[in-house]
Amino acid sequence: MAEQRRATTTRPSAARERIVAAADRLFYDEGIHAVGVQRIVTEAGVTRVTFYRHFPSKDDLVDAYLERRKQFDRDQVGGIVAAYAGRPREALTELATVLTRDDFAQVQRGCPFINASAEFTGTHPARLQAYDVRRWVTERLEELLREVGHRDPRAAAEQLMMIRTGAVVSGALDRNSHLTDDFLSAWAHTIDSGR
Template identity: 70%
Template sequence: MLTADRLFYNEGIHAVGIQRIVAESRVTRVTLYRHFASKDDLISAYLDRRAAYDHRQVDGIIDAHPDEPRQALEELATALTRDDFAAVRRGCPFINASAEFTASHPVRVHALEIRRWVTERLEGLLQRLEHSDPRSTAEQLMMVRTGAVVSGALDANEHLNDDFLACWSKLIDDGLPRGAQARARSRGK
């Protein structure tokens, strides 16, 4: 699975054939097909593995801050800059996979599911902060995250982390009740 993950992410799903995966993973074709009945099953396992990482990361951060939704949101953003931007130099694996398949293909459905799940988790945190527009802001936070991942993959933005964190915080702060905005600003100084 690690070989398929590396090759699918680095080179693209369509560009990598089963024979290449067999050769580089040093397993027989029979062994591979014993675990994955088809290439589509292997692709699904690849995306499941990537989604499971996201689930663990997001839930772990939220669970670490059960009474501090703002802190959880900040830590989620920080985790992206600390972990994900460096790990996804070729962009988001779900977006990359989606680009290779039609809208009705299970790969696209899988990508949509993980993005919706993350967005729902962000929305829940924003609701707990009594944000004025948690649904729209959660969507915007996902857009900013996606844009930052693409920027990290394509641009030579030396300020990507700082720019991303500032935008993330502003989106959150702009919808908070006035007293919460003042507290957020004082924490940032």
């Protein structure tokens, strides 16, 4: 039965994609608890039967929404690491530059994983998804820092992740007109001071 449920919830279809796309927009813009199933059904242009065929519960949809966001992050980071294979310092710079160039504009309400985590406690899928993607990105940073010969790649990777998180939150809350320069400076200092 669990196998059948998993197959049902992951079957690719246009309706499923519309549901997840509507959830992505609404959950990010308004919050997960604030958006009910009926609103998503209406926005996606599907019936409740179709919704529940793909997502037996709202938590299943939350998981799919964050999985989609997580896959975007993994594709983005993984693509940069692959594009700069053998050039780890350049990869680290590009990871920071992409965040300032592309992502700051897309996360004006803050990090979707932090926002989702704030709405749930314990081992809810939202918190597990946030932990998973943040750990994965931190591990990629640590690998790159190890390649550049950083003397403490584990600590520096954690610090880079904190700087990244702080920059996203600052972008959403502080109206810091120097955010990009401040972020890039802190990022580069953390890398270069340990080499």
